[in-house]
Amino acid sequence: MRHAQDGRPLNIALLQRHATDRYFAAPGKPLFNRAPATGKRVAVVGAGPAGLTVAHHLAIAGHEIDLFDARRKAGGLNEYGLARYKITDDFAAREVDWMLSTGGITLHCENALGSDFTLSDLREDYDAVFLGLGLSGVNQLDSIDIEPEGVCEAVNFIAGLRQCDDLSQFAVGRDVVVIGGGMTAVDAAVQAKKLGAREVTLVYRRGEAEMKASEKERQWARECGVSVRFWAAPLRFETRNHQLTGVTFSVMQPGPTGLESCDEQFTLPADMVLKAIGQTFDPTPVAHAVSLRQGRIAIDDNGRTALPGVWAGGDCCAGGLDLTVDAVRMGKLAARSMALALAIPAADAANATAFQERIHG
Ligand SMILES: Cc1cc2nc3c(=O)[nH]c(=O)nc-3n(C[C@H](O)[C@H](O)[C@H](O)COP(=O)(O)OP(=O)(O)OC[C@H]3O[C@@H](n4cnc5c(N)ncnc54)[C@H](O)[C@@H]3O)c2cc1C
Structure with missing residues (x-):
């Protein structure tokens, strides 16, 4: 309706910015409360916008998250990639601190998939895995x-x-x-x-x-x-x-x-x-265990890779826009799908896995 009245769409990004700036300037009550613990453990690899989104959503749902990143600090390209002149303060680090303060997420920096642990290790040790590896090649x-x-x-x-x-x-x-x-x-x-x-x-x-x-x-x-x-x-x-x-x-x-x-x-x-x-996806850490499309990880509309129990999102996946907002969107879709899968009892999960293998071929 606003669009029809003014001939211009609402600037949702600025409204969101206003709301979050105000909240961060004077945080009141916590915005999210964690659901009771589910006992399910999830590994999220890559603490950029995609990985952080998944970690946050699943932690709120009561799951226990281990968040791994190869770098010394979390935040992905928000911390390392956005030019300094565009940044007013340490907003990326503050957002990460805020997300971790909700609880349920343990951050492991300087821990790289491919050299410190493998995808098979994660699939054995966790109930679900998310890959938000970004583009680390050039x-x-x-x-x-x-x-x-x-x-x-x-x-x-x-x-x-x-x-x-x-x-x-x-x-x-x-x-x-x-x-x-x-x-x-x-x-x-x-x-x-x-x-x-x-x-x-x-x-x-x-x-x-x-x-x-x-x-x-x-x-x-x-x-x-x-x-x-x-x-x-x-x-x-x-x-x-x-x-x-x-x-x-x-x-x-x-x-x-x-x-x-x-x-x-x-x-x-x-x-x-x-x-x-141009940056490229480096598939070495996933040791070619997941299928690629156009040089990046192939996923379905819900962020599922062809490997059962493994989801992915953000720049490392085919079909995205290579923008922060899109990495967050993909993270949200994957988190929703992962939450559903984690809620399925073990016997049904085996059937779901068989189904997933069938549709991915
Ligand atoms: C110079 C530049 C400017 C940009 N400007 C904008 C902009 O103005 N607006 C916009 O919307 N988007 C911009 N983008 C794009 C945006 O930054 C990305 O789309 C977004 O960061 C993608 O998020 P991601 O989580 O998929 O990946 P990333 O932010 O790249 O995060 C991936 C994380 O995975 C970690 N990782 C990688 N490999 C491993 C491994 N083997 N083990 C463990 N951890 C690993 C990395 O250390 C990193 O922390 C810009 C990008 C660049 C390069």
Whole structure:
């Protein structure tokens, strides 16, 4: 109705923000009370938005949760991935503390699936398992083998800055080139500019319309003084005495079989290059035990993987939007499905498992 009256939808995100900001500023009564203990144990791997959502929902339902994360702190990309200039305070850590305060969740940081424990261990020890592993791999530039010092992953640059206590010790180049066209590229470029880089140039191999970063983000980058160049792919890094001095690009154009080089080149001076050419799912920790689709974990509409007793959600799964809000949505759907499965008596659960195996093939 509001939409019809004003011609604009309600801004639900801002309303939610208002409500949570007020609550966190002066917490009153707890927002959630745990149901009586069920005696069921759940392992959640990955303490990013997806894993935290599942842990919280199932803990409220009375289950006992062990939440594992490979990193030193929980929060996932909210803690390590969002650029520092976007963050007003330690909101990610405060949200995690608040979630843990409800009870029922034991956090085990620096505990990685694949090296400290395996998926079979979890399936043996717990009544259900959730995987919210995010994207821990990065794409490589296939055109260039050797990367001199000064070339680094944009995600590592952002994570390093987020965890840095003394910004005066944080190195940023004078001439920074960012390679990529997505949200990470924009974040890294804007962040480098705000840290005092003289020139920041974001270079994308296709045209503006194909950039994954939204129009708003592109506009924001330009307003912050970032130069943006299109239709150019990195060819080689230039060095003098092993020091990075620039990047040579090949000018590209669309061709009948995809992108084509136009035999034209240019070099941008650079003492720092940030690569932001996309994150990937690394299946090594799940040792190929779960089925993949398009390089990520295959799940059904309720977050169930093909492996009985194992659910997954967030960026590590196929079919998502790679956004926080979507990771939380997937976490909620999985938690609902897990809660239903945990409520089924053992004999019925065996039948449900057989059914699940049949539908996943
Ligand atoms: C630079 C950048 C900017 C972004 N900006 C926005 C934005 O403005 N708005 C937005 O909505 N989204 C944004 N996103 C996307 C958003 O951050 C993700 O979609 C969201 O964090 C996904 O949540 P997740 O829980 O699936 O994964 P993650 O947040 O990646 O969490 C995964 C967790 O799993 C842990 N883990 C991984 N492997 C293992 C293992 N083997 N064992 C144990 N733990 C493991 C990781 O340490 C991590 O804590 C951005 C992403 C990036 C990279």
